[in-house]
Amino acid sequence: MASYDASLRVWRGDEDGGELKDYTVEVNDGEVVLDIIHRLQATQAGDLAVRWNCKAGKCGSCSAEINGRPRLMCMTRMSTFGEDETVTVTPLRTFPVMRDLVTDVSFNYTKAREIPSFTPPKDLQPGDYRMQQEDVNRSQEFRKCIECFLCQNTCHVVRDHEENKEAFAGPRYLMRQAELSMHPLDTLDRRDMAQDENGLGLCNITKCCTEVCPEHIKITDNALIPMKERVADRKYDPIVWLGNKLFRR
Numbered sequence: 001m002a003s004y005d006a007s008l009r010v011w012r013g014d015e016d017g018g019e020l021k022d023y024t025v026e027v028n029d030g031e032v033v034l035d036i037i038h039r040l041q042a043t044q045a046g047d048l049a050v051r052w053n054c055k056a057g058k059c060g061s062c063s064a065e066i067n068g069r070p071r072l073m074c075m076t077r078m079s080t081f082g083e084d085e086t087v088t089v090t091p092l093r094t095f096p097v098m099r100d101l102v103t104d105v106s107f108n109y110t111k112a113r114e115i116p117s118f119t120p121p122k123d124l125q126p127g128d129y130r131m132q133q134e135d136v137n138r139s140q141e142f143r144k145c146i147e148c149f150l151c152q153n154t155c156h157v158v159r160d161h162e163e164n165k166e167a168f169a170g171p172r173y174l175m176r177q178a179e180l181s182m183h184p185l186d187t188l189d190r191r192d193m194a195q196d197e198n199g200l201g202l203c204n205i206t207k208c209c210t211e212v213c214p215e216h217i218k219i220t221d222n223a224l225i226p227m228k229e230r231v232a233d234r235k236y237d238p239i240v241w242l243g244n245k246l247f248r249r
């Protein structure tokens with residue numbers, strides 16, 4: 001089996017600051033970045049903090065920035081890089097660092113709690129309603145989300161803009177609003193909520209969130225743009241406009 005020594009640069013530090021440190025670590029055929037981080041931890045940097053769990057791209061824990069690109073460490077093969085290329089691993093930039101490669105992602109949990117859960121009609125009994133396959137298919141894509149928060153980390157609305165975090169739920173949770181809004185049994189009108197409380201208007205559909213999603217969910221095309229269209233339909237629908245004029249006093 002072929003092996004070589006890779007130049008690895010890893011951010012080490014905590015909330016008070018830190019720096020990039022250089023290491024040389026052995027790489028074997030077929031290994032991913034997380035393997036190399038684990039080897040570094042086992043042989044040279046026993047106190048290196050790194051969050052991971054499944055090593056199969058399914059738990060969403062091992063998100064980091066590799067050569068500046070947000071990715072899952074367990075799904076990034078070392079063969080992506082040249083043998084003489086330095087591989088730089090840094091923590092997610094949008095969330096506060098706790099230590100080394102581990103960030104505090106509680107922003108996302110706060111935003112998740114702000115989205116009202118699925119709200120079916122109160123009198124609906126089990127078995128009363130059968131969903132059409134096309135309605136199932138539409139939300140199926142969104143439910144592949146593994147909550148890795150790479151999209152949340154990448155979106156320029158909050159990346160380097162701490163001041164926008166209060167007003168913006170981020171692509172993952174705007175997608176959740178869209179998913180529930182498309183659900184034929186959900187009784188809440190989520191359009192004003194998404195626009196006014198979750199900051200849908202701040203999204204200018206650059207698709208950067210979509211580009212980094214490891215589940216290849218078309219966040220922008222299939223969730224954010226349709227949600228924007230729903231909001232626009234409501235605002236510019238002449239019947240709705242007339243209704244608002246006549247009945248909103």
Ligand code: SF4
Nearest residue numbers: 155203205206207209
């Ligand atoms: S498409 Fe919208 S949510 Fe996605 S990265 Fe761009 S601004 Fe952010």
Ligand code: SF4
Nearest residue numbers: 145146148149151213
């Ligand atoms: S939508 Fe994709 S990038 Fe965003 S949290 Fe879910 S899996 Fe990760």
Ligand code: FES
Nearest residue numbers: 054055060062074
């Ligand atoms: S360790 Fe679970 S997604 Fe990477």
